[in-house]
Amino acid sequence: MRTPFIAGNWKMNTTPTEAAGLAREIVSALEGVYNLEVAVAPPFTSLAAVGPVIRGTSIRLAAQDLHWEDHGPFTGGISHSMLEALGCVYVLVGHSERRIYFGETDHLVNRKIKAALRGGLRPILCVGEEEAERKGGRLREVLVRQVDRCLEDVSAGAAGRLAVAYEPVWAIGTGRAATLEDAVEAHQIIRHQLELLFGTQAAAPVRILYGGSVSPGNAAGFASQPEVDGVLVGGASLKVAEFAAIVRAGW
Ligand code: 13P
Numbered sequence: 075m076r077t078p079f080i081a082g083n084w085k086m087n088t089t090p091t092e093a094a095g096l097a098r099e100i101v102s103a104l105e106g107v108y109n110l111e112v113a114v115a116p117p118f119t120s121l122a123a124v125g126p127v128i129r130g131t132s133i134r135l136a137a138q139d140l141h142w143e144d145h146g147p148f149t150g151g152i153s154h155s156m157l158e159a160l161g162c163v164y165v166l167v168g169h170s171e172r173r174i175y176f177g178e179t180d181h182l183v184n185r186k187i188k189a190a191l192r193g194g195l196r197p198i199l200c201v202g203e204e205e206a207e208r209k210g211g212r213l214r215e216v217l218v219r220q221v222d223r224c225l226e227d228v229s230a231g232a233a234g235r236l237a238v239a240y241e242p243v244w245a246i247g248t249g250r251a252a253t254l255e256d257a258v259e260a261h262q263i264i265r266h267q268l269e270l271l272f273g274t275q276a277a278a279p280v281r282i283l284y285g286g287s288v289s290p291g292n293a294a295g296f297a298s299q300p301e302v303d304g305v306l307v308g309g310a311s312l313k314v315a316e317f318a319a320i321v322r323a324g325w
Pocket of ligand 1: 083169241245246247248249285286287288306307308309310
């Protein structure tokens with residue numbers, strides 16, 4: 075029912091020249107892949123270089139962040155319309171690295187989600203618990219709070235443009251991915267909360283991705299779970315053969 079979605083988050087890597095080269099290699103490695111959606115999220119400064127390389131292919135352009143206002147005196151800020159003008163379709167919002175290193179709160183994430191939706195972008199809301207929260211038995215509480223606060227005042231009509239990425243903080247960049255059981259449990263909590271917020275029907279098309287140490291070795295497992303609609307890939311998305319193997323993992 076939901077088209078599988080594989081997104082690569084390049085984080086703070088690649089100059090424009092490197093990004094264009096990486097995108098060219100990904101385009102050729104993914105030739106013939108049509109049954110799912112793929113997006114790449116280069117840094118802001120490489121979006122203009124990657125856009126033309128993937129134009130006309132089935133690969134979509136994503137940004138890693140955006141500002142919550144439309145324009146104005148926000149030095150260093152990047153607005154939704156600037157991203158749209160560069161051909162971005164998707165935008166990551168609330169990645170845990172933004173929350174941890176840049177002080178983003180659920181409230182700010184909510185404003186960014188609404189800015190993306192005000193424009194023509196499709197936000198990918200990132201949520202996930204820290205290790206201490208999981209160990210303290212607070213998984214459900216944390217996910218419910220993040221989903222509720224980050225999606226406050228988002229209408230059911232806009233839900234179809236939304237995706238959610240479940241990225242447990244302890245699994246990001248550690249090589250220690252969540253087990254299938256843990257990922258499925260978290261995805262079920264998130265879907266239930268989306269259904270409470272938007273209604274079952276409006277929530278149905280929202281894709282929930284898993285992120286955190288996704289690799290060619292574990293991608294097929296995630297692909298086998300109906301609750302997992304795709305993956306958000308960090309480190310492995312910078313390695314063409316690994317990213318291609320994850321895309322071809324049997325979604
Ligand atoms: P890794 O795949 O490197 O663990 O990163 C996951 C992530 O943060 C994707 O947004």
